[in-house]
Amino acid sequence: MRCLVTGGAGFIGSHIAARLLKSGHEVLVIDDLSAGKTKNMPEGAEFINSSILHITPTDLEGVDAVFHNAASKKNICLIDPEYDMTVNGIGTLALLKLSVKVGVKHFIHASTGSVYGEVKGTITENSPYNPVSYYGVSKLAGERYVSLFHDKMKTVILRYFHVYGPRQEDDPNLGGVVAVFKKQIKDGGIITLHGDGSQKRVFTRVEDVVEANLAALHLHPSGKVYNCCSNYQVSVMALAGALIRKADKPVSIKYLPPLPGDIYNFDVDNSKILQELGVSFSGYKL
Numbered sequence: 001m002r003c004l005v006t007g008g009a010g011f012i013g014s015h016i017a018a019r020l021l022k023s024g025h026e027v028l029v030i031d032d033l034s035a036g037k038t039k040n041m042p043e044g045a046e047f048i049n050s051s052i053l054h055i056t057p058t059d060l061e062g063v064d065a066v067f068h069n070a071a072s073k074k075n076i077c078l079i080d081p082e083y084d085m086t087v088n089g090i091g092t093l094a095l096l097k098l099s100v101k102v103g104v105k106h107f108i109h110a111s112t113g114s115v116y117g118e119v120k121g122t123i124t125e126n127s128p129y130n131p132v133s134y135y136g137v138s139k140l141a142g143e144r145y146v147s148l149f150h151d152k153m154k155t156v157i158l159r160y161f162h163v164y165g166p167r168q169e170d171d172p173n174l175g176g177v178v179a180v181f182k183k184q185i186k187d188g189g190i191i192t193l194h195g196d197g198s199q200k201r202v203f204t205r206v207e208d209v210v211e212a213n214l215a216a217l218h219l220h221p222s223g224k225v226y227n228c229c230s231n232y233q234v235s236v237m238a239l240a241g242a243l244i245r246k247a248d249k250p251v252s253i254k255y256l257p258p259l260p261g262d263i264y265n266f267d268v269d270n271s272k273i274l275q276e277l278g279v280s281f282s283g284y285k286l
């Protein structure tokens, strides 16, 4: 199959692209390099350096499956919420319309647990939407557009949570907490921790997220939404503690104010993806 991976120069997209190539698929990456890096892309992938806002039907010619991972990052949503919505909402709609036009059969969409906001109790796919960040709102718009196209292509929405692994951005303003803490320990031995550290995360290995994307392609579900994560709840403080214990030098913690819109409780039910897509999540290993 010819597969398009948007955001394929980024963290998760580059792993999906590599895995698709390994399985013998043709891979086209479209990325504007606003956050991604060409060195992340696997050898053998074709590349169009473009925003999803500017692509044309010619760019998508012959594509059978789209893995839509391009998104404006959480830090952009704080600086420029209008642009964040343009990319995550309007950009997704534009890509959907073009995909239908060129005859794409599968559209596998990277959404996020941020669409739920802070939920009391366990988060299931039927929990109400209550995003508490601009990013959560724009990503919700994106996935709602995907739902509208379920009768035109096989659409699957995967709501990722706290993905970590190789090539994750480690800049404290942009990156995920596992990569950021690891880099801070390596560089200076001072971890910066927002809030009191009691906020829970369901850390999920990028390799498992990739397998979920492949299962969504090969098992042909359609119009489905899945929580795509492990269900191992770990506090950010516990993560810091585990990394500090592993470090071979003294490490201190600098406390910073909580991040706006940060969510403290994540108790996520992932049974639907386990049962229907047969994906297993292997917990968090540092």
Ligand SMILES: NC(=O)c1ccc[n+]([C@@H]2O[C@H](COP(=O)([O-])OP(=O)(O)OC[C@H]3O[C@@H](n4cnc5c(N)ncnc54)[C@H](O)[C@@H]3O)[C@@H](O)[C@H]2O)c1
Pocket: 006, 007, 008, 009, 010, 011, 012, 013, 030, 031, 032, 033, 034, 035, 036, 037, 050, 051, 052, 053, 068, 069, 070, 071, 072, 073, 087, 091, 110, 111, 112, 113, 139, 159, 160, 161, 162, 163, 164, 169, 176
């Ligand atoms: N990393 C996580 O824990 C996590 C959690 C929930 C959801 N997600 C979602 O997963 C997807 C991938 O996230 P990631 O962590 O790999 O982020 P990332 O920033 O590493 O990758 C996103 C890529 O999209 C590209 N991009 C941004 N705007 C673009 C545009 N307008 N046109 C084309 N390319 C553009 C960036 O350059 C980057 O390479 C995103 O949709 C994100 O919302 C990630």
